[in-house]
Amino acid sequence: MADINRIIDAIDEFLERNHQKTTTPVEINPILELKGLLNDSSSRPGLPIRKILRNGQIPHAYQIGVNWQIPHSEKTSKESRPAIFTNTENEIEKLPNAASLDNYKLKPIGDLILEIIENKYKQKVSCFYEYKPDWLISFPTKQQVEKYNEINDIYFKLVDNKFNLIEQLSKLTTQKLRQRQSFDIWIGEPYNFAVEFDEKQHFNQFRKKTLDYYNNIDTKFPIQLYQKLNNGVEIRPGNSGFTRLKSFDPLFPEILDGEKQDNRIRQRAFRDYLKDLLPIENGFNATLRIPYHVTNKNIKDFTFIEIENVRKYILENRLI
Known part of the structure; x- marks a missing residue:
């Protein structure tokens, strides 16, 4: 059985070491596996930690649309959350200097892609603009x-x-x-x-x-x-x-x-x-x-x- 307290401590340590406000299941699960805390899934990276999140075992984590964000356990104010647009609520979190979703120039293209997906697969899906995942680095390792x-x-x-x-x-x-x-x-x-x-x-x-x-x-x-x-x-x-x-x-x-x-x-x-x-x-x-x-x-x-x-x-x- 996963040791949730040790997992949370490891996530906090990772965030502090990398000076990050949040992490994601795909990014953190390999770190947890290296520490012997939670094996990752080879076919669906991040799935084991997502199951823990869905069970509410890391209560300070939150979702934006369907995507999980895991902040530091002791630094979970709303101000630490990223500015992300979603189609599910048709709004952007009100952060300083946040651009208006309605005025975002690529929103018509985003809306079109959502329409195509929903018509084809009969399923609602979230859409994010100017999305900056932790793994999209500017320089390769x-x-x-x-x-x-x-x-x-x-x-x-x-x-x-x-x-x-x-x-x-x-x-x-x-x-x-x-x-x-x-x-x-x-x-x-x-x-x-x-x-x-x-x-x-x-x-x-x-x-x-x-x-x-x-x-x-x-x-x-x-x-x-x-x-x-x-x-x-x-x-x-x-x-x-x-x-x-x-x-x-x-x-x-x-x-x-x-x-x-x-x-x-x-x-x-x-x-x-x-x-x-x-x-x-x-x-x-x-x-x-x-x-x-x-x-x-x-x-x-x-x-x-x-x-x-x-x-x-x-x-x-x-x-x-």
């Missing part, structure tokens, strides 16, 4: 690089064969190692997949290079279409934040001579690949990508026709 040769190969190409990824990773600060990305949209349990709406900055000569390395991972977007959309698209070096990093990244230092750089574009292409790989690595479904070409390159205030174009793109490519 050494273990992930060793497991997936593609990460190292992609990086080597993106930096013109000038740097070694493992060596550059060793230069990251603790703060950098904790840095995470966010998904545009996350569709909750039991579907568990991200949706990325790719705008202009995601199509260029560097993103094209990464598309050659998808043979060994699942995808929920048409690779051939994305290769075509990246053909002949070149973003030149510049001084703006669109092309040049404003803060130093050991993985993507300035490579070119002069003030004009393109390391932001290289970094973005690398992180897009991580957004496609990491859900699979963590036991979730593949990332669904929608190119802005589908909405006639419009990125907000979508018309009825543009949303119907998204529907057609999803259904014709069997992405759901």
Whole structure:
């Protein structure tokens, strides 16, 4: 029988050590297994701790939609909860500086995906925007690089064969190692997949290079279409934040001579690949990508026709 008090102490210790406000079943169950407290499920990561949560044995844990969040046992104020949008209550938790769900530009696309799922599977599902799971890191771990040769190969190409990824990773600060990305949209349990709406900055000569390395991972977007959309698209070096990093990244230092750089574009292409790989690595479904070409390159205030174009793109490519 699981020792609930020891499990709670281990979760608290993990949160304190990593300076996190909350953790999730998928993230914490492997830690508990390493400590000999609760074996994880190989087929459904996080399931054993979810059963304990459902039984109410960790009373300070809470759900947002159908997803569990586990805060510190002694730091459980509502202010510590993340700002997440859900379709079940059609609201956002009222946190400081929280954006309005009604004004969020991708909500029409989120609503469309929910409609498609509910019509097909006759089941309500939660939808989260600007979702930042603990496992969606900005920099791969050494273990992930060793497991997936593609990460190292992609990086080597993106930096013109000038740097070694493992060596550059060793230069990251603790703060950098904790840095995470966010998904545009996350569709909750039991579907568990991200949706990325790719705008202009995601199509260029560097993103094209990464598309050659998808043979060994699942995808929920048409690779051939994305290769075509990246053909002949070149973003030149510049001084703006669109092309040049404003803060130093050991993985993507300035490579070119002069003030004009393109390391932001290289970094973005690398992180897009991580957004496609990491859900699979963590036991979730593949990332669904929608190119802005589908909405006639419009990125907000979508018309009825543009949303119907998204529907057609999803259904014709069997992405759901």
